Amino acid sequence: MELFVLWDIDHTLIENAGVSKEIYAAAFSALSGREPTEAARTEGRTDRLIMRDMFVREGLPVPAWHFIETALTQAGEARLEELRRRGTALPGVHEALKAASAQSGWISSVLTGNIAANARVKLSAFGLESLLDLTVGAYGADAELRPHLVAVARERAQRLRSVSADVTTVLVGDTPLDVEAALTTGSGILAVASGIHTPEELTAAGAADVLPDLSDTKRVLSMVESFAGH
Structure with missing residues (x-):
């Protein structure tokens, strides 16, 4: 079968345990130079939409995707142990x-x-x-x-x-x-x-x-x- x-x-x-939203916030901060005013909205959406929405809500231009993906990758790798500890x-x-x-x-x-x-x-x-x-x-x-x-x-x-x-x-x-x-x-x-x-x-x-x-x-x-x- x-x-x-x-x-x-x-x-x-x-x-x-909230680590995902911390990853999005860290990626946003790395690209924009400041913290987001609201947490990322996830609920099954893709990273492309989640990150684009964060920049649009903050009134900032959306970076090229390859910059966003690099920032997300770095933020995720940095939080492996935190995820293991809390999740x-x-x-x-x-x-x-x-x-x-x-x-x-x-x-x-x-x-x-x-x-x-x-x-x-x-x-x-x-x-x-x-x-x-x-x-x-x-x-x-x-x-x-x-x-x-x-x-x-x-x-x-x-x-x-x-x-x-x-x-x-x-x-x-x-x-x-x-x-x-x-x-x-x-x-x-x-x-x-x-x-x-x-x-x-x-x-x-x-x-x-x-x-x-x-x-x-x-x-x-x-x-x-x-x-x-x-």
Whole structure:
């Protein structure tokens, strides 16, 4: 059975305990020379949109993307130990990822608003990176809108792992934007209410399957597998 499973990171796999917003603030300060007056607005958006929004709200010109990505990378690397100290992998995540990685025919990677460098920082802080095929993931530098990341990940999986063009893709995430990305790309969606959004909000966004977290490995795998052939 061929399945392409794409996991969100923040509040799905890990709790970053506010370190993410500190990364955005540090990157903004490095580029602008002053602290932002408001915290970054995240909620499943890509780094491209998050950082652009910060500069627009502050009434400043938006720097070229390569400058922003460099600043984000440096801010993320500088906060690895702080993330490890304050954050945590969420319940059942190690077990779910390990089980998914062992399934024959499954490719398990990430679809995240984080740039690739910071996705690796966040996963490595809790020993998760080896359980995912990060080469075929899609990241916040790849597109502005989350639904567009799905095509990026599929193309990489076809080119680098020889999966079929019509591979069943399943997204696992905690925000309405994860649900939207799945529904608009013909992907399955397993929503988890482990972030700020309630089961009711995720259901209203269109998710038929909502779990409180990923702690029940058998149920997680069964629900992901149920999308095969849809």
